[in-house]
Every structure is written in structure tokens, then in C-alpha cells.
Amino acid sequence: MSTRFSLLVRLGAASVLLISAATAQAQGRSTTLAVSRSVGDLRSADQAVDAMLRDRTLVVRDVQRDTLLPDRVHERLDQYVRGVRIVGGDVTRQTAPDGTVSVYGTLHTDVSLNLTPALSGEAARGAIARAAGGEFSGSSPELVVLPLSDGYHLAYLGQAFTGVELMNVYVDANSGVSLQQYSDFVTEIGHGKGTYGDDKKVSAKPFSGTFIADDPLRPAALTTYDMKGNLARTVSALNRLTALATSDVASASAAASNDWSDGAVVDAHVYAGWYYDFLYKRFGRHGLDNRDLRMPMLTHPVRIQDIGTASASVIGTYYLNAFFCSTCLTDGRGAMVFGEGAPRGTYYSNVDVKPFSAALDVVSHELTHGVTANSARLNGFQYSEAGALNEAFSDMFGISTSFFYQVPGSGPLQASYLLGKDLTVPAGAFARSMSNPASTGDPDHYLLRFVGGDPHYNSTIASHAFYLAIEGGTNRTSGQTVQGVGAANREQIEKSFFRALTTLMPSSSTFATTRVTTIQAARDLYGAGSAAERAITQAWDAVGVQERTAPTATILPNPNSPAATACGTSPSRPQWVIGVTASAGTANLRVAQWVFDFYDHTGAIQEHDVLSAAQFAQFFNACGPGSANILAQTDACSAICINLSGDTSGAAQITFTATDDAGRSVVFATPRTTLLAK
């Protein structure tokens, strides 16, 4: 294969998993459960779950009554192996009076791993701090089993504060090597500022001769804080070192008045209340955790006048950003932080970035992260698709909240499918489109996803499906048309997706899991064959998401033009950079061989390269540690530079041969992908 293709170290700007060959890993098997009364062997899955509950390898994390179907109950169960939790090994089970309705999740069996860590908890704290480049934060690290694509790792999970962000860090419990880390700040990348001068009602509480932004009318404690530009105090509060005080709560403009003129405070406080109301009115849900979890909103974390001297990370986190942190503040129950924005001329010369609380869909987006954190979780698994789905659901219900309260339109304070439209003047300068993702540079089809990439980027595949299921239309990539339920019936799609998120989806969900659970939810609510079920099924088809029951492989993104610059040592030009993804189905795979076929411009075979398992492990390390294994429902991916020995057009195809858990040989291949010169 020598001169035909070469490995690129990273695929774009993806956050790659860090793993050392020195880490200990073990084998096991994962089983994906996606069964319901109409699909799969529900009885045996249900019995398996019961058996695991009896021997305490499954432990109930949460039980909630269904807010939409009163006779249903939803359980969330975490898997343990000899008392150690398996990350992502969780199951959701829906039951009705006449028995189980559905079971979704991933279970791991035959995990052969020594569960006695070489590192003490104290040593793990240091390893976690070093891995993140910050200080350890919170209580003792948790010993967990972490499934990665090369097998199972005994790991410590803990948090460290970098000074800007709170990081969740997995380190190997024997070597201390970092296995994975991700920010606990679920962020919305954007840019915004200010209010639009619209009248809003502020639910405030009298306190010490004035009024403070502490909502006395809603069941959940909803409090908006004014951090007065004190970044150090903001960071200390987020890092659980400093408790927020009543003096931090935003107050009315003048003593003894209940008039509020600080737009950032007003918007944060009011929109958070509206979002709480939206959850209740639309879904019957009581707040972020369905138990009226308190909702602290932090505004003015920095001062505008400091933007010129702020570091890039501070600007990216506290000025041009909003985020939800699920474990922040001293009680560890989470907080929302809204960036200060950047008035025109302070950072961008031609864009006025408003405070990030200025847009209802953005506030609702961040708060939906709170719902997700208290239900399907979906966070921190960027090697899978859960991170993108987390963002997608936040977009869906951010937009849904806007349509619940605002009239449709493209102007300020109007509802549209352009998330973040109101953050900037001109409108939508940094927005994300759900109706036409390509218009904002985002993918509208699963084939265009960026494996291991920015979750915000990949999110539009799912959020576009949500859009199509409501409004209908034709997907620009697949050309498939969806018969939506219509805007007047948008509630059906919103409820189906919300039900899937909050009750059916496990933390390790993929796009495929989301497909089956949203369809299941529509079936639960509106019946088999309903318009909602049809629309959702068509929408997932249109964006190219199918049930991941069998292995698949793709060449991404569409490599119809060669790379602008040479990417390998071969003198042959042109060259193309292609992203290759091999995805397992419901079973773990061990790749034995892969074959790279090159075709010239006439379609004749030009070269046939047979490659080994070791070479697969060498190349496929862009969205997980390089390994010949692909765990069920996960991807292995690579960025590869290829040429056609000087031919300016042709095609390429890769065929993989693997064995599954049962020892069966499995063959799957990418489509033959056309390569054209510029």
C-alpha cells in the first residue's frame, strides 16, 4: 500500500481519545438491546434484565412515572461488574400495567478485567489533575469500567478544574494514563449580546428593601445571578469552592423598585422561567429532573471592557458562549452560564454579539442540556454519537420553546429554525440551521457526519430529521421526501422526541438508537402507523440514519475533489483526503483484513491492496484508540490520503473482513466512491 495512501494524524479538529499502549485492557462482549413489543425478543430481554437486577449486576438509578402516559413507568438501570459501574452500560425499561413495553441500552458480558486498581484513590486524584492540567475537584474519584474500542479498561473517573473549565477525566486505574476527558461545560458555540428592548415580566422576590431575581411563583427555585464581571468569583463558584450568596442574586434597577433594566439578567431570568413552563405545559415535566431541580442562571461572568486582554479560552467560554454544567456549584447540581457577548467593535468589527441570554432558543438549548443530564445523559462520549445527539436534542427543544412562545418569522424575537438567530446583529451571523443545515455549513445527512468531530457540527443530522418530521420536505443530500405532520401538529413530534430522550434512550445512544427510540415513542403516544410514526421514520430515512444492526462502512466526506495540497510523500498528483468510517452493528467485531481497491477513470481495477489487522489498528485511530476491535454500536475511523497514480479521476472502495462475538465471519464494504479532479 506504500505510496497509495498515508495516514493523517488527526481527522480535522476532532477531540481524539488519548490512550497509551501501556494501559491494561481486557475483553468482553457488549450487547445492544433495542426491543419493544413490536420489535425483537422483548420477553428474553426483559428476563435478562430481571436476572441482572436480582444478582445486582444491574442497579436501579432512577424510576419515574410517565408524564404523558400515566400508566407507564420508566426505569434507568446502571450495569455493574463486581460492584464497579460500567460507563455507558445502562438500560432503560418502560413498563405498563400489563408488562414491559420496551428495553433499550447496552449491556456488557464476560468482562475479563482485574478490578483491583494499582493506583490508590489519592494517586488517582493527582493523575486526574495532571491529565487535565488543573486541580482535582470534588469528592473521591469513582472506580469504573470504561469500554473503549480496544477493550475494557479499569479507570478512575474524576473532575479537575483547569481554571476555565471543569473537566471530566478518566485515567487508567493502574498506570494513571489519561484515557479520555471532556468538559463538563456543555457549550453552545456562538456569539451574542444584549436585549431587544421588549417588555418582559420578571418574577422577583422582595428582599431587604429591593427586589431580587429569585422566582417565587414557579415550583422550582429559579434564581438569576449577576456575577458583576467577577470572573474569579464565577470560576470559584462553578468549581464548587465558593457558595453563591444572596448578594450575588441580580437585583432590580433601583432600591425599592421592581423595575429591571439589565437586559442580560431579564432575558436569562424570564426565558428560564418560560422554558420551565414549556416543559410543564408541553410534556407535564417538572423542571430539569422532573423533580423541580433548582435552576441557577449566572449572568455577567466577565466584564466587556476586559475582552481586549482576555485569553482566547476565556473569550471562548465566558464571552462568546453559553454553557450548562451539570455538576457545578457547591451542591453539585449544575448551573447555566451566559456569556457576556461582544458589542460591535470590541471583538468583531461588523457583528454585534449580544449577551447569550438574549435568545430564547439559546437559553432553552442550554437548559435542555440540564434535562439531558438528568435523563439520557448523552454527554462525554464523543467517540460515539451521544455528544452530537446531546446537542441535537438541545437544538430541537431550544427551537421548540421558541415556537411555543413566539410567532414564526425571521425577525428578532420571532421563532425560526435558525438556532441562535437573535444572538447577533446582523441576525444569525453564527447560527445553526435545522431546516437547511448546509446553509450554515452543517451536515444534513449521516453520510456527511464528521466522526469524532465537534458534536455541534454533527448534531444537525438529527435536528434536521426533527425538522423534516414536523415540516416535511426533501432532504438535499438524499433527495428523499418526508411527509411531515405539519406545523400545527408539531406537538406530536416534540413529544415523541422528548419521550425518547427522557425515558427511552440510554447514555450510549447512537443515531441508530435515537431512530428506534423516537419511533417507539411515537408508537407509544400515537399508535402504530400513526402520522407521527410515519413522519419520524421517513425523516430518519431521509437523513440516512438506519437501525445499526449490521456493520457498515463509509468514505466521508464526499471526496469529489482532490486535496488542495499534497498530503502524502508520493509524487503522484492529484491526491484526495478521505475520511473512512467502519461501524459495528449489534455485535463486537475484530477486523481480520481490509482491502483497498482503486479504479481508474474507465472503471477498471487499478490496484488491489490487502491490509492486515495490525494496519487497521495503525490507521483507524481518529475517533478512538487504534485497535483491530470495533465495539458494538461504535465506530473506528481514519483520515487517509490517497492517489490514483497520476490519474485525475477514478474511484475507491474498501472492504472489511471481521469476525463477530460468535466467531462468524462478517464482510462489509464502503460504497465505491468516485474521485474527481478539480
Next chain:
Amino acid sequence: MLSIRIAAILLIGLAGASAPARAQSAWTDRGFVNVSGFFQPSSSFSNTVQPTDFAEPSVVDTTYKTGSVPGFEAEGGARLWRNLAIGVGVSWFSKDTAGAVSAQVPHPFFFNKPRAVSGDANLSRDETAVHLEALWMVPLAIRWQLALSGGPSWFSVHQDVVSDVAITQTYPYDSATFASATTVHRSASKAGFNAGADVTFLLRPRVGLGFGVMFSHASVPLDDTLTVDAGGAHVGGGLRVRF
């Protein structure tokens, strides 16, 4: 309007009946005292106030219904010249009245999303009037006397006015129910006029019974937004003393 018409008919009728009396004799008493109970027919008025609730004006409409009101009246006077007398009278009534309240109460979280509530309010009203009267006394027969009167009046009105409503509401506050009306007590005075006729039947030379009708009126402003009609037509009867 109905009560005014009744009074006018009575006056015309009594005037006709007095024609023979005028020919018979002049009124010779030096003065009189009348003590009466009266009945004032029902009346109603409505009012709208817009108190600020939840940072937005509420709209509170109240219809005040004063049923038939019993009252008390006393008057006395002296003959001035021939059949002409001058007198002064005081009338008074007090009653708890029903107020029908309907309101549009703003939503605590949203502008322009009012909740409709309605209910009844118990409202008190009392009214005192002092009437200065010029009277023309007409002996109709040996035992019958007619008195025609008119003059200025001074009304003092005390009225409970609905200023807002109290509601019960639960989250998410999209609806509310009426709990009670918030009232304020208003008092005001204003000059008006009176006109009336009274027929007396003398049981004894100086004591008799009489009945009459009276119409009095003044528009009394209780506050900047509410002006009420005081007085009205009333019919009554009682003791008549001549001296």
C-alpha cells in the same frame, strides 16, 4: 326614567284634584312636621377600574345593583305667606348592595394573556340628603291637604367601591378563580335638587297621615373615574303634624 314618569303623572293628577280646593280656602296652619318612611325603587350603575396587577393593568368591571331601598325622612317647615311655606327635610337610607364583578386579570408571566374571573361583592351604600323646600300648600277638602314642593338638595353619599379583585391561582397560572373583591370606601357630597308632592289626610285637626312622591337628584363624583347618581324617585308615607 320610569320613576320620574310616575312622579310626573302623580303631580299632574294631584294638580287636577287641587283645583276645587284652591277655590275653597287658604292654608292657615303656621307650620308642619312630616315624618315618613319611604321606598326608593331599585337602581344600578356600573364602573370599570384598571388596577395594576402583575405589572399590567387589570380590567375590573362592576355592576352595582341597589335593590328597592327603604329609607327614613323627616321634614318640617313654616308658613311664609298665604299658602307658601318654607321647609327643610332630611332623608336617609343605608343598604348592603350586591356588586356583580367581572375582571380580566393579567397573567403573572406574560403580557396580554389575561384570565377572566367573575363573582359577587357585598357593598354598602348609605345616602343622606338635606332638602330645602319651598312648599305650596293646597287644602283639598276639610281633611285633605296637598303640598307641592321643590328646591335645592345637598347629598352626602358613602359607597363601597370595587378597586380590584383577589384571585386564587395555581401554577402555571393560566386560569384563575375569583376569591373576593377588594373594596375601598368612598364618600362625597354634591348639591342637587328636589321636587315632590305630598297628600295629607287629617285624622284629627292637627294630626294626620300622608303619602307622597319625591324626586331628587345629584351627580356625585366619588373619585376621578366614578360619579354616581344620588337621590331618585321615592314614594313614602307617615305621620303629618300641623300646628
